Amino acid sequence: MAKIATVLANLFEDSEYIQPKKALESAGHDVVTIGIKAGETVQGKTDGTEVTIEKAIDEVKAEEYDALFIPGGYSPDELRADERMLDFVRHFDNDNKWIFTICHGPQLLVNAETLKGKDITAVKQVAIDVKNAGANFYDKEVVIDEAGKLISSRTPEDLPAFNQAIVDALK
Numbered sequence: 583m584a585k586i587a588t589v590l591a592n593l594f595e596d597s598e599y600i601q602p603k604k605a606l607e608s609a610g611h612d613v614v615t616i617g618i619k620a621g622e623t624v625q626g627k628t629d630g631t632e633v634t635i636e637k638a639i640d641e642v643k644a645e646e647y648d649a650l651f652i653p654g655g656y657s658p659d660e661l662r663a664d665e666r667m668l669d670f671v672r673h674f675d676n677d678n679k680w681i682f683t684i685c686h687g688p689q690l691l692v693n694a695e696t697l698k699g700k701d702i703t704a705v706k707q708v709a710i711d712v713k714n715a716g717a718n719f720y721d722k723e724v725v726i727d728e729a730g731k732l733i734s735s736r737t738p739e740d741l742p743a744f745n746q747a748i749v750d751a752l753k
Contacts, residue, residue, distance in 0.1 A: 598738060639670060650679065650681045685736065
């Protein structure tokens with residue numbers, strides 16, 4: 583099965599991490615949490631869920647992973663300031679590997695400059711950012727860009743459809 587890199591920092595949206603992770607693991611995939619520092623505990627913004635970062639960005643190679651998952655919340659805004667994270671994200675785009683993102687997650691893709699010409703959705707506050715990055719924005723529960731290997735959703739309300747789409751993409 584697939585090995586999924588999940589990038590995470592403080593104030594991630596709890597459900598947007600927990601539910602897709604559970605869906606992917608239930609389908610037999612390995613989900614690895616990657617952050618700035620291994621062993622660090624990061625906390626969700628809504629429910630205070632604590633997650634221990636398994637691997638530091640300096641310890642991993644994007645080539646070792648089959649797909650990238652970017653949960654929302656404020657985590658992507660923190661991560662997009664780190665050039666190492668941006669390089670990691672660019673690898674998945676350059677190698678045409680699946681990228682799964684929800685809510686504020688596309689902020690990381692904006693800074694990595696990987697959205698030009700791609701179809702995407704995001705939470706409304708991020709819509710102008712993805713449009714300015716050259717993406718085609720759609721206000722739908724799930725947007726799948728097959729050519730760009732990108733699956734996106736807007737909010738926690740879209741999680742059932744998002745989870746189904748990301749599991750299906752890895753079949």
